[in-house]
Structure formats: structure tokens, C-alpha cells
Amino acid sequence: MASKVPADNSKTLGVGDSGKVANGSGGANRTANGGDAEQSSGESDDDADERIIKDVAAAREGSAKKRKNKKRKPKKKAPTTQTDPPSVFISQLFRDNYPKGEEVEYTNENRYRTTDEEKRHLDNINGDFLSDYRQAAEAHRQVRQWAQKSIKPGQKLIDIANGIEDSVRRLVGHDGLSEGDAIIAGMGFPTGLNLDAIAAHYSPNAGDKTVLQQSNVMKVDIGIHVNGRIVDSAFTMSFDPMYDNLLAAVKDATNTGVREAGIDVRLGELGGLIQETMESYECEINGTTYPIKSIHGLCGHTILPYSIHGTKSVPAVKTSDMTKMEEGDVFAIETFGTTGTGHVYDQGEVSHYALRSDAPKVDLRLSSAKSLLNTIKKNFSTIPFCRSLVAIEDYPPLVDKKGSYTAQFEHTILLRPTVKEVISRGEDY
Ligand SMILES: [Co+2]
16 A cells, blocks of 8 residues: 655655564554563574474374274364365464465675664564564465465456455455454555555455456555464456456566665665656557656555554655664565556545554544544554544545556565565465
8 A cells, every 4th residue: 555755855764763663572562452461472493493393282182082983983183274264263274373475684884784683683582573574474375375376357346345345355364343453463554455546555445346357457466464463465368369468567667676675775766766667668558658657645654563654654756755774674665657647646535544653632522523533542553444534544446547557566665773674475476
């Protein structure tokens, strides 16, 4: 989900330490989740190995007993493969040992981090952080790959969005129906389904009648969180090969951002590298050749616990922002390319809202408004959600000029002390 470039110069963006919270012990943020007793129980690799050995031994013992006692009803086997549509908990499929993202070693003056003892220690104490992130990322891969197979022209956007969100909630094991359940795990923000000139922040609301067409270019932006660790990742679908170069440009630009990101990298320079890649492409659509432009106003961003937009932004064009990426930062690297002007404006009905994390204490005179705000707080914390009324930030759809086509790709990366982990990387993108 894109963050909008601030109206004033991006140089003034905060470079405070808040980004580091994302890689801290996570203690403060778990309070929303009913306390955090296991906050300091970071498990070392050795402990994990030992535990796995014990588990395997216990499992063997169990099956041996079962063979001896034929009368005993065989225990129902835990499923080991995903269903279609996805419904099996990720935690059941992987037993707390979730697949890693793509790990990329740091280079140049940061090369020492790979083997540095102190950095390895820092990395090891973040066991819960990594486990939550990897679970959310695996849910993301499984749901989106199912979506890529099953989405077809002729389907309603609202049905596509519901299919994705129902699957996400099933895979993380929290349907979000009871109070506070959506805070444990679930959607990180409403699923974006943005067609053609609409680049970002459009989600179908109930009753939306829009039907996906063969000629559409659709950005699918999905956010999934486990214990507030939000994976933000997006891809673009089209059903006509005439858009292939537009999609290729944006995928290449996002991968450039992912590849060049790292500790001490300056955000304005990273934007320049992204832009250079993006704008080396052109795309012929219905006989007209368009240069592909980076969209200026839509940026990548840091992600904080329970907060999709942190304080740093990653532009998709060269800027003078000297802010550096730092150890512990979590970044959503996303780029948007367009056949239009490269500028987007607010348009249409708002479907995304979030409780402002910095919202001032407002005197809520209406008790109904007050109880609604409490409901929002209990159920959504600062995670963006659909349609509501008070003390909230709105995200109107952002659109390039009529008749243009836009595309988006996005990954979430963790700047761990020892290595960069592209947590949302999959075989698809
Ligand atoms: Co984003």
C-alpha cells in the first residue's frame, strides 16, 4: 500500500529512531494483544534444533505405540498440503518453522555483518519478530498465488476482494469476528484492487458492481499481519500481452529498489536508481508507443508494528532526500509505472481509513461515536480498515490521467543486523 509523498519537500521527513522499534523486542506492541509474557524468550538456533529433535523423537514414539495398539482409532492426520481455495492454517503446515524469505548478504562496508558476533546475537534475539513476519509472508505467497490462478475477467471486484480476505483470515487462523481477534492476525489493510488509471487505494466496498474486464490492468495490493508484523506486497495482473512491457518495467524497477536497498543507503539516491530502471522502458498500446514513467507521488515506506506507514519514504524518482536506511528498518519497496503523466490526484469514494496513531484526544460528546471509536480501537488498532466515521485518516483513490494505464509491484524487506531478508519474495515475483 503506497504512502503519499508529503506535500512539502521530502528532505524534511523525520529521520528519528522510531523505525528501530520495528526490530525491537516488540514488547510494547504486544500489549494490544493481551500482554507479552514470552517477549524475551528469543530462541537460539541450538535450542530450536534440540526442540525439533525432541519433537521428532516424540512423534516416532507415538507412531510406534500406534502400531502396537491396533484397536486405537488412528489420529486424524494434520494436513500437509494447502487446499484450493486456501483454508489450511500456515501454522499447521509449517509447525512454527516458517520458510525464510530471500536472504541477501550485505555488501561493501557492511559485508562484516554476515559473520559479526554482535550482529548475530542481535539477530538471534529477534526470534518472535522473524517467526511472525515469516508466517505472514507465507500466508501472502499462498493467497496471492491462488489469486493469480483463480482471478478471471468477468468476476466482480467485490468477490475477488472477499475471496482474498477470507483466505487470508483462514490461513492465519483468525476470522476477526470476535472482539480483538483481528488484532492478533489478519488483514494489514483492505485489499487494493486498482484498475487502469487508478494506481492505489481503491478497494471495493459492499455493493460495488465493478466487473473485471479482459482489457484491464489490475494492481492487487495485499497486506497481512501476524501480531502486528505487516507484510505489504503487491503485483499487477493483465490479460492482454500488449501490457507486458508496462508490467516488466515496474517489476524491474521494484527489483532494482529491493536489490539496491541496504543499511546506510540514501533514500533519494535509491529513488534515482528506481527511476532510471523504470524509464528505460516503453510500451506499445493499441498502436501508440508510450514511454513508461515513474509515478512521483507514490512512495515506498517504512512499516512499524501495527502501523503500515512509518516515517521514512522511498521515492520512485531521484530526490535530494539524504535520509539513510538503518539497521532494523522494515521497508515496503514499491514502485508504480504509468503510460500517463506520472502524477496522481485524489479521486472517488474513499474506501481505506486508519485510526491516526498520533490522533489528539478528542472530546467525543456523542456516546455512539465514542463507542464506535472504542470498537475500532479494540478491533483494528491503527491498522487501516474499511469505512467508518471518527478520528481517522482517509486514503482516497489516487489516479493518473484518464485513459492511462498504471502498474505496481511491491515487496517487504527486513534490514536485519546480519542480512537483508526480502520476506515477501516468491517464485511468482
Ligand atoms: Co505499501
